[in-house]
Amino acid sequence: MNDKTIALHDVELSLGRGAARVHILKGISLEVERGEAVGLVGPSGSGKSTLLMTIAGLEQPDSGQVVIDGTDLSRLDEDALARFRGRRIGIVFQSFHLVPTMTALENVALPLELAGRDDAFAKAEAELAAVGLGERLHHYPAQLSGGEQQRVAIARALVPNPAILVADEPTGNLDEGTGSSIIDLLFALKAERGATLVLVTHDLSLARRCDRTIRLRSGRIEADATAPAPVLV
Ligand SMILES: Nc1ncnc2c1ncn2[C@@H]1O[C@H](COP(=O)(O)OP(=O)(O)O)[C@@H](O)[C@H]1O
Numbered sequence: 011m012n013d014k015t016i017a018l019h020d021v022e023l024s025l026g027r028g029a030a031r032v033h034i035l036k037g038i039s040l041e042v043e044r045g046e047a048v049g050l051v052g053p054s055g056s057g058k059s060t061l062l063m064t065i066a067g068l069e070q071p072d073s074g075q076v077v078i079d080g081t082d083l084s085r086l087d088e089d090a091l092a093r094f095r096g097r098r099i100g101i102v103f104q105s106f107h108l109v110p111t112m113t114a115l116e117n118v119a120l121p122l123e124l125a126g127r128d129d130a131f132a133k134a135e136a137e138l139a140a141v142g143l144g145e146r147l148h149h150y151p152a153q154l155s156g157g158e159q160q161r162v163a164i165a166r167a168l169v170p171n172p173a174i175l176v177a178d179e180p181t182g183n184l185d186e187g188t189g190s191s192i193i194d195l196l197f198a199l200k201a202e203r204g205a206t207l208v209l210v211t212h213d214l215s216l217a218r219r220c221d222r223t224i225r226l227r228s229g230r231i232e233a234d235a236t237a238p239a240p241v242l243v
């Protein structure tokens with residue numbers, strides 16, 4: 011196994027049926043190293059979310075390969091793919107996607123409970139403390155601010171200790187100050203755990219915090235550039 015944690019080869023993907031079918035990803039190839047932070051940018055409709063979901067194994071390409079940590083996702087059946095995703099990939103969405111009828115603690119414990127782990131609640135509590143919500147364990151999503159809900163969602167994504175974290179405009183529903191504290195948290199947790207991060211954003215200052223920026227246009231990679239090394243003073 012090499013150190014490419016994400017490798018896509020000539021991925022083509024269309025969604026929708028009949029006349030509504032749209033060719034979204036058009037020959038995407040890319041490789042991401044372990045521990046790298048990649049910012050994915052591009053105009054609305056260029057395919058950023060679809061590419062992220064393809065990396066996360068939630069969308070399957072029509073052709074081409076998606077290889078995560080040496081495993082070709084097309085070789086896994088539905089159950090194996092769900093287990094693989096649950097262990098290896100954490101996903102953070104713009105709109106949090108918390109279960110409204112569950113407390114913060116129950117939301118974060120859920121992925122571990124589904125995996126049959128007896129330590130689900132202890133781990134969830136530690137993870138909520140790590141995102142600064144140790145005092146909000148028994149609150150429901152509606153009782154939390156947007157920034158707090160996104161912290162819960164980050165704790166839920168990270169609780170299985172995934173090697174890869176993907177985030178789709180995680181600050182899109184937050185004000186600027188709250189958004190920047192969420193991004194600080196994401197980068198701090200990523201660094202602490204040595205995870206690989208793929209971050210979709212339309213905020214170029216956010217993308218610049220990544221090691222590398224990939225720009226999509228109409229389903230193709232238009233540019234792929236490593237950030238210049240910071241000047242040390
Ligand atoms: N389920 C779907 N069925 C048909 N078209 C879709 C579907 N999901 C997304 N699209 C279309 O694919 C294109 C890319 O969408 P998306 O990946 O969400 O772009 P982005 O995240 O860059 O805004 C858009 O034109 C969108 O309308």
Ligand SMILES: [Mg+2]
Nearest residue numbers: 058059060178
């Ligand atoms: Mg999108």
